[in-house]
Amino acid sequence: MTMINQRWEELADIKRVLAKRDWFPGTSGNLAIKVSDEPIEFLVTASGKDKTKETDEDFLLVDREGKPVKDTHLKPSAETLLHVEIFNKTKAGCSLHVHTVDNNIISELYGDKGKITFRGQEIIKAYGLWDEDAEFTIPIIYNYAHIPTLAESFSEFVKEDAGAVLIRNHGITAWGRDALEAKKYLEASEFLFSYHLKLLTLKAVLV
Amino acid sequence: MTMINQRWEELADIKRVLAKRDWFPGTSGNLAIKVSDEPIEFLVTASGKDKTKETDEDFLLVDREGKPVKDTHLKPSAETLLHVEIFNKTKAGCSLHVHTVDNNIISELYGDKGKITFRGQEIIKAYGLWDEDAEFTIPIIYNYAHIPTLAESFSEFVKEDAGAVLIRNHGITAWGRDALEAKKYLEASEFLFSYHLKLLTLKAVLV
Amino acid sequence: MTMINQRWEELADIKRVLAKRDWFPGTSGNLAIKVSDEPIEFLVTASGKDKTKETDEDFLLVDREGKPVKDTHLKPSAETLLHVEIFNKTKAGCSLHVHTVDNNIISELYGDKGKITFRGQEIIKAYGLWDEDAEFTIPIIYNYAHIPTLAESFSEFVKEDAGAVLIRNHGITAWGRDALEAKKYLEASEFLFSYHLKLLTLKAVLV
Amino acid sequence: MTMINQRWEELADIKRVLAKRDWFPGTSGNLAIKVSDEPIEFLVTASGKDKTKETDEDFLLVDREGKPVKDTHLKPSAETLLHVEIFNKTKAGCSLHVHTVDNNIISELYGDKGKITFRGQEIIKAYGLWDEDAEFTIPIIYNYAHIPTLAESFSEFVKEDAGAVLIRNHGITAWGRDALEAKKYLEASEFLFSYHLKLLTLKAVLV
Numbered sequence: 001m002t003m004i005n006q007r008w009e010e011l012a013d014i015k016r017v018l019a020k021r022d023w024f025p026g027t028s029g030n031l032a033i034k035v036s037d038e039p040i041e042f043l044v045t046a047s048g049k050d051k052t053k054e055t056d057e058d059f060l061l062v063d064r065e066g067k068p069v070k071d072t073h074l075k076p077s078a079e080t081l082l083h084v085e086i087f088n089k090t091k092a093g094c095s096l097h098v099h100t101v102d103n104n105i106i107s108e109l110y111g112d113k114g115k116i117t118f119r120g121q122e123i124i125k126a127y128g129l130w131d132e133d134a135e136f137t138i139p140i141i142y143n144y145a146h147i148p149t150l151a152e153s154f155s156e157f158v159k160e161d162a163g164a165v166l167i168r169n170h171g172i173t174a175w176g177r178d179a180l181e182a183k184k185y186l187e188a189s190e191f192l193f194s195y196h197l198k199l200l201t202l203k204a205v206l207v
Numbered sequence: 208m209t210m211i212n213q214r215w216e217e218l219a220d221i222k223r224v225l226a227k228r229d230w231f232p233g234t235s236g237n238l239a240i241k242v243s244d245e246p247i248e249f250l251v252t253a254s255g256k257d258k259t260k261e262t263d264e265d266f267l268l269v270d271r272e273g274k275p276v277k278d279t280h281l282k283p284s285a286e287t288l289l290h291v292e293i294f295n296k297t298k299a300g301c302s303l304h305v306h307t308v309d310n311n312i313i314s315e316l317y318g319d320k321g322k323i324t325f326r327g328q329e330i331i332k333a334y335g336l337w338d339e340d341a342e343f344t345i346p347i348i349y350n351y352a353h354i355p356t357l358a359e360s361f362s363e364f365v366k367e368d369a370g371a372v373l374i375r376n377h378g379i380t381a382w383g384r385d386a387l388e389a390k391k392y393l394e395a396s397e398f399l400f401s402y403h404l405k406l407l408t409l410k411a412v413l414v
Numbered sequence: 415m416t417m418i419n420q421r422w423e424e425l426a427d428i429k430r431v432l433a434k435r436d437w438f439p440g441t442s443g444n445l446a447i448k449v450s451d452e453p454i455e456f457l458v459t460a461s462g463k464d465k466t467k468e469t470d471e472d473f474l475l476v477d478r479e480g481k482p483v484k485d486t487h488l489k490p491s492a493e494t495l496l497h498v499e500i501f502n503k504t505k506a507g508c509s510l511h512v513h514t515v516d517n518n519i520i521s522e523l524y525g526d527k528g529k530i531t532f533r534g535q536e537i538i539k540a541y542g543l544w545d546e547d548a549e550f551t552i553p554i555i556y557n558y559a560h561i562p563t564l565a566e567s568f569s570e571f572v573k574e575d576a577g578a579v580l581i582r583n584h585g586i587t588a589w590g591r592d593a594l595e596a597k598k599y600l601e602a603s604e605f606l607f608s609y610h611l612k613l614l615t616l617k618a619v620l621v
Numbered sequence: 622m623t624m625i626n627q628r629w630e631e632l633a634d635i636k637r638v639l640a641k642r643d644w645f646p647g648t649s650g651n652l653a654i655k656v657s658d659e660p661i662e663f664l665v666t667a668s669g670k671d672k673t674k675e676t677d678e679d680f681l682l683v684d685r686e687g688k689p690v691k692d693t694h695l696k697p698s699a700e701t702l703l704h705v706e707i708f709n710k711t712k713a714g715c716s717l718h719v720h721t722v723d724n725n726i727i728s729e730l731y732g733d734k735g736k737i738t739f740r741g742q743e744i745i746k747a748y749g750l751w752d753e754d755a756e757f758t759i760p761i762i763y764n765y766a767h768i769p770t771l772a773e774s775f776s777e778f779v780k781e782d783a784g785a786v787l788i789r790n791h792g793i794t795a796w797g798r799d800a801l802e803a804k805k806y807l808e809a810s811e812f813l814f815s816y817h818l819k820l821l822t823l824k825a826v827l828v
Contacts, residue, residue, distance in 0.1 A: 013674070017673050021643065022228065025330065025333075025394040025395060025397070025398040026330055026333030026391045026392075026394040026395035026398065027333065027387070027391055027394075028329070028330060028333065048387075050387055050390065052224050053220070099329065099330060099398070101398065101401045101402045101405055102405075104328070104402050105402065105405050105406055105409065108406060109406075109409060109413075120790055121725070121790050122649070122720065122764055122788070122790055122791035122792065123646065123647055123649060123720060126646075126647030126648065126649065130766065131766065132764075132765075132766040143329055143339075144339075145337065145338065145339040167329070169327055169328050169329055170328075170329035171329065180648070180669075180671055183671065184647045184648050185647075187646040187647040187648075188646060188647035190646070191646040191647065191720070191722065194722045195722045195725050195726065197405070197409065198722060198723075198726050198818070199726055199729060199730075200409065200412075200413065201408065201409060201412055201822065202726065202730060202818065202821065202822060204412035204413055205412055205821075205822055205825035205826055206730075206821065206825055229435065232537065232540075232601040232602060232604070232605040233537055233540030233598045233599075233601040233602035233605065234540065234594070234598055234601075235536070235537060235540065255594075257594055257597065259431050260427070306536065306537060306605070308605065308608045308609045308612055309612075311535070311609050312609065312612050312613055312616060315613060316613075316616060316620075350536055350546075351546075352544065352545065352546040374536070376534055376535050376536055377535075377536035378536065404612070404616065407616065407619075407620065408615065408616060408619055411619035411620055412619055436642065439744065439747075439808040439809060439811070439812040440744055440747030440805045440806075440808040440809035440812065441747065441801070441805055441808075442743070442744060442747065462801075464801055464804065466638050467634070513743065513744060513812070515812065515815045515816045515819055516819075518742070518816050519816065519819050519820055519823065522820060523820075523823060523827075557743055557753075558753075559751065559752065559753040581743070583741055583742050583743055584743035585743065611819070611823065614823065614826075614827065615822065615823060615826055618826035618827055619826055
């Protein structure tokens with residue numbers, strides 16, 4: 001299996017698992033995985049597809065600017081520029097963007113603060129933090145409709161090889177050194193969002 | 208594959224995916240896909256079937272009045288007249304009707320206002336609206352038990368080739384130019400309903 | 415296919431679908447389907463099995479008193495006596511008993527009133543009620559640990575060929591003339607429970 | 622099939638079912654099943670795997686101290702020491718540890734009390750308690766980052782051949798004489814957590 005086939009399979013696997021959770025409502029969401037470093041090339045989801053289906057047009061290969069490497073009728077996902085930031089600025093190998101009800105709610109409730117911080121939770125170890133008092137902060141940025149502006153704002157928070165950023169009333173982008181780490185960051189974040197919202201509600205009504 | 212087989216597969220695909228989400232409780236819900244324009248003929252779900260099963264009697268072909276094209280023991284879904292309005296009045300190719308807890312709650316909470324409007328949400332792009340301040344309104348109509356009366360009331364809001372209408376304490380009908388667009392309208396609406404209800408609750412308890 | 419094999423398949427189908435929804439937590443729940451009328455014999459789930467698995471020991475044939483028809487090491491579900499009431503007193507062909515969080519909550523909140531009544535909801539048509547102002551009442555009985563006493567209390571509400579009864583902090587039993595109708599009664603009830611609890615919460619917090 | 626293969630299959634089955642419920646967010650969770658009594662040896666999940674996948678490196682065989690029986694590049698799950706306590710102190714055959722939003726919320730809300738007690742619920746029979754007024758208590762321990770300290774604190778509550786312990790803001794460990802019983806304890810506990818949280822909310826808002 002060539003590198004591109006191997007990476008395709010890894011990304012298709014993640015797409016299948018996340019689609020079963022209905023994390024791609026209304027054809028939303030997009031996924032990317034790096035195939036080579038020199039030059040930087042990555043597979044990214046083609047625009048406008050129903051992600052509950054599996055076809056050989058689900059992904060296409062793009063370069064470090066997000067442009068298709070070969071002639072194709074497929075269009076890279078509109079938000080490919082965000083993945084471009086990640087692969088150009090870090091050693092990340094995989095980047096995942098999904099819309100869920102809970103990540104949208106968190107982004108709206110904490111949007112004015114520009115971030116949410118989690119601590120005192122075992123699942124924080126998924127971020128590679130093992131101290132008892134470790135904390136993890138997820139920035140929340142404004143959802144510019146103009147994608148290059150959104151990418152620029154997003155870029156400010158792309159410093160580490162693994163991380164997560166929320167876009168207000170839009171969704172989360174989580175990335176990592178490989179597919180497993182990106183998925184781990186994504187799932188840990190969604191778990192923390194759901195936990196936080198439920199605890200907030202219970203504490204409020206139980207006063 | 209003939210056109211009718213192709214459309215059958217498309218509709219069966221949607222039925223399978225929505226059934227996995229339990230969007231057809233108690234044999235509710237019905238789906239339709241256009242097969243030809245002249246004359247207008249469409250496939251519609253047969254009445255009273257368990258939609259978690261897949262059989263060659265799941266759909267039947269009906270004409271522009273919703274009557275079976277051939278002799279058959281199958282009965283078109285009781286609410287076929289709503290799909291009739293859509294295919295006669297617009298260029299829509301597919302129409303989906305489902306009952307979910309959240310679309311029922313929204314229809315009850317906003318039923319007296321006769322509509323619900325969403326704005327400031329990325330997922331609104333699923334409706335083909337790309338402006339930062341775009342908004343999308345879903346009308347809510349009274350649930351007449353008499354289907355022809357319901358269809359008449361429904362018809363008033365069937366103007367575009369893609370759209371969505373809520374029927375109070377009943378469910379949503381979403382349609383689009385093809386199966387993908389109809390499903391996109393449906394999923395975006397359900398996402399917005401769930402988001403709205405959860406945010407409403409959190410904002411209320413966090414005061 | 416013999417009648418017993420056919421009924422086995424029908425019940426196995428329902429078990430599979432309900433297991434995917436996690437409606438059999440902790441090996442709870444039990445299912446029954448009638449195989450013959452004279453003498454009355456029905457298949458019932460064997461006691462203590464994990465219902466996410468499918469084996470040829472999932473069900474066993476019992477008589478109108480709930481006793482195994484043949485020598486077997488399998489034990490009929492502890493609550494077989496409730497299905498016995500249904501098959502002896504009505505023309506029902508199938509009876510389903512499941513534990514869900516929402517049916518338990520409803521049974522606790524309305525347990526003192528001894529019933530819950532639904533109206534003004536499209537899904538009520540699943541109970542075969544087509545009037546605009548139709549209503550459907552589900553009785554809630556005390557959860558006697560002594561099964562014969564529970565069966566006696568339950569029997570009081572077994573009058574129709576299709577129906578549903580809640581047992582407080584225990585679960586629901588729904589039955590119908592055939593497997594499809596029993597499942598329809600079950601799903602409509604669970605939909606109404608979830609709808610009711612969510613609407614109750616929203617109305618309370620939005621005051 | 623050898624004993625180790627048989628146990629492997631049993632544990633793989635449980636992993637598959639729990640993974641479908643998303644009970645292993647961010648590669649969290651770990652599972653163990655005893656293979657022999659003299660000497661005590663058990664299969665335990667390898668560290669850091671994505672549990673939605675199935676491979677022949679999902680589990681490895683360890684001894685009564687949690688050390689690999691054979692040379693291997695696989696590392697036993699970091700929390701193997703908790704399973705060590707269970708297999709050394711009781712006759713349990715299987716032990717399951719998962720993170721869910723609801724078990725985390727319960728552990729936080731009742732953490733200061735150090736326990737939560739359930740009664741008056743049919744599902745309590747899953748714990749082998751058949752009296753009408755039976756009650757079941759789940760201890761909640763502090764989540765020490767230092768695993769040997771956590772194991773020591775955990776050990777205090779490992780007395781029976783079947784049981785369950787919550788670790789605050791971390792997850793639940795449930796065990797039983799065999800795979801079926803461990804799963805039963807786990808599912809009954811999760812059902813009770815979800816039921817309790819929802820009832821608490823409804824009772825609070827309906828005052």
